[in-house]
Amino acid sequence: MTDARISRRNVLLGVGGAAICTAAGAGAGYAIADTDNDAGAPAATAQAGPAKFRSRPDLRALPDVTITTPANATAPGLIFLTPASGAGLWGPLMIDDKGSPVWFRKVPDPATVAIDFKAQHYQNKPVLTWWEGTIGGTGGQGVGQGEFVIADTSYREITRVRAAGSEQADQHDFVITPNGTALFWVYDPIPYDLSAVGGPADGVLHDGVIQEINIRTGQRVFEWRARDHVGLDESYAPLPEGDSAHLPYDYFHANSVGLDADGHLLVSARHTWATYKINRKTGAVIWRIGGKKSDLVVDEKSAFSWQHDFRRRRDGSYSVFDNGAGITKQHEQSRGLIFKVDEAARKVSFVREFLHPAKLSAPTQGNFRELADGGSFIGWGQRPYFTEYAPDGTVRLDGHLPLDNQSYRAYKAEWAGAPLDQPALGLHVDGGNVVVSASWNGSTKVARWRARAGGQPRALTQTAEADRTGFETTLTLPGTPEYVVAEALDSSGKVLGTSSAIPVRV
Structure with a gap:
């Protein structure tokens, strides 16, 4: 900070x-x-x-956004994207339902990208947040080293949130809590004996670390490490081999963190095909859904793989963006998935799925969020599309960035901006x-x-x-x-x- x-x-x-x-x-x-x-x-x-x-001639490389299904009684709000392409004009982008830019800020050179641009609240005021940094510097695919930006409604930077210690914050998620703290991930490469899973004894492990930081003071108030609670044998990711054998083994690949209604943590780990509920005080895993050691019985239609963005919805159900593809391809299409969790019966039951009309498969990235009016919004990650659905599942808005682009996530939220320039x-x-x-x-x-x-x-x-x-x-x-x-x-x-x-x- x-x-x-x-x-x-x-x-x-x-x-x-x-x-x-x-x-x-x-x-x-x-x-x-x-x-x-x-x-x-x-x-x-x-x-x-x-x-x-x-x-604004400086915005000559700003990507065009195409709306393929024009807005039809959509939820109020603007769309938040982080376009990335070979053009080099990376940064948080806000557009309206017609695809027209509302606000853009290029991230500063050199070699920085912006990811996970969204509207949140800090100190009871609306703010914009996004991550800035570099990707892949420690040898892990999709691993970030950077920091988070918080800006006010005038687009002035309020502060930056950085990881505690010598680590740098990963890009995959940033959640501001009601008590003024921030939750995010750190990918910590540590020396580790990988011989039990067929790797070198002097190997390196990417440990998934949740940090909770007091935004005002920068002090760490909570930390959780995946290797203390999730075994390497739960991973579906192959070990690095050959000349790469001593690069960090990204066995967990955390990509979302959030709060359940009871205040405990909700976590998604792409490489274990599992989502987790974690006790916020003790760090104990309350339950895991999916993967090789699911604590709950998952019905066939609720099974997911290589997933992102695990969240609780207002009606008590849970949602996840089920990529269904990654290192391997498990399903023909990616989807937004909603299921119910019965903790007493220890089972997971399918509720609904949201598919793209073009049957998109997104091998990486993506998100699935509930809208204020009961609709849903999907960002298709590596596929540069975004889709808004009515509560009944019909498409009421669909669009995309240029096809050589991608946006890690896409959101829709209400925002009132008043720039000072x-x-x-x-x-x-x-x-x-x-x-x-x-x-x-x-x-x-x-x-x-x-x-x-x-x-x-x-x-x-x-x-x-x-x-x-x-x-x-x-x-x-x-x-x-x-x-x-x-x-x-x-x-x-x-x-x-x-x-x-x-x-x-x-």
């Missing part, structure tokens, strides 16, 4: 996640004036490649008129845009208005005035923010 004032990255957050590109003193927001006239080069920026948004403004002259391009990264209340123009920055009498049309809205001003500003308006016409006055250079 660190104070936001001295974070090496918080300065980027305050200006929408990229360096400032200004013209005529644009201040803390973007202001781009160009005079291409459909033929010339931009006057105020000289970046390679076509701009996706004239007001200025709206962004881009200008270009077309056919003797000025085309104004306006955007405001992260603002969720903009309903309309107004452009004002005139001969002096404080004498802007010419106006044009238009309804907001996605991330960037264009307006046309006749003629070629000297200066232009853009004003963001809410649904009642109140001005939420104003860009700097930008000169029109012809």
